[in-house]
Amino acid sequence: DIVMTQSPLSLPVTPGEPASISCRSSQSLLYSNGYKYVDWYLQKPGQSPQLLIYLGSNRASGVPDRFSGSGSGTNFTLKISRVEPEDVGVYYCMQPLQTPFTFGPGTKVDLK
């Protein structure tokens, strides 16, 4: 199975400031079609996960443009340009390249 790791696991943030989360995979997630098979999900407190970014850098419908995804074959980053109070929760990266899909351990983002 592909192992996903994230850092940091906890990230206190200040509203209006940028934030960044890293995700690493045990195998390259770059497929032959040129797409990077990594997604980012946010699970707000008491809610189901919600899709933020798919295939490495594509924002899902309705996701604010302050969220962006980037990365190479095994190293990926989610950036929030200016954190808003509603961005608190746990962020997960996930690889859908091969089954079983696997998730990172999550990064808990809360306000300082």
Added chain:
Amino acid sequence: QVQLVQSGPEVKKPGASVKVSCKASGYTFSNYTIHWVRQAPGQRLEWMGWLNPGTGYGKLSQKFQGRLTLPRDTSASIAFMELSSLRSEDTAIYYCARVKLDYYYGLDVWGQGTTVTVSS
């Protein structure tokens, strides 16, 4: 609007089975696969398997082989997750989510989750 609505909480004894439903509305059921993901207390999200409701074909995580089935009722646009031989470690919130068939756009719609508690 597009939504996946899951059945209510379940409490089961060890060794029993549980069947969770996921009713789709607002879109064409057969144009998306349904995935099942669970989250045990304090643990990361864990992918369990997926099903193509139109064909009945799917794939399960090897971890659940022999215990997990993913039936569906296409006439009612409902997908099910049935897990047997339950043990305490299966206590978790179970989510369904959809993925478009012809192009990957991520797990873009999720159900509200169903809490399954396994306790003697």
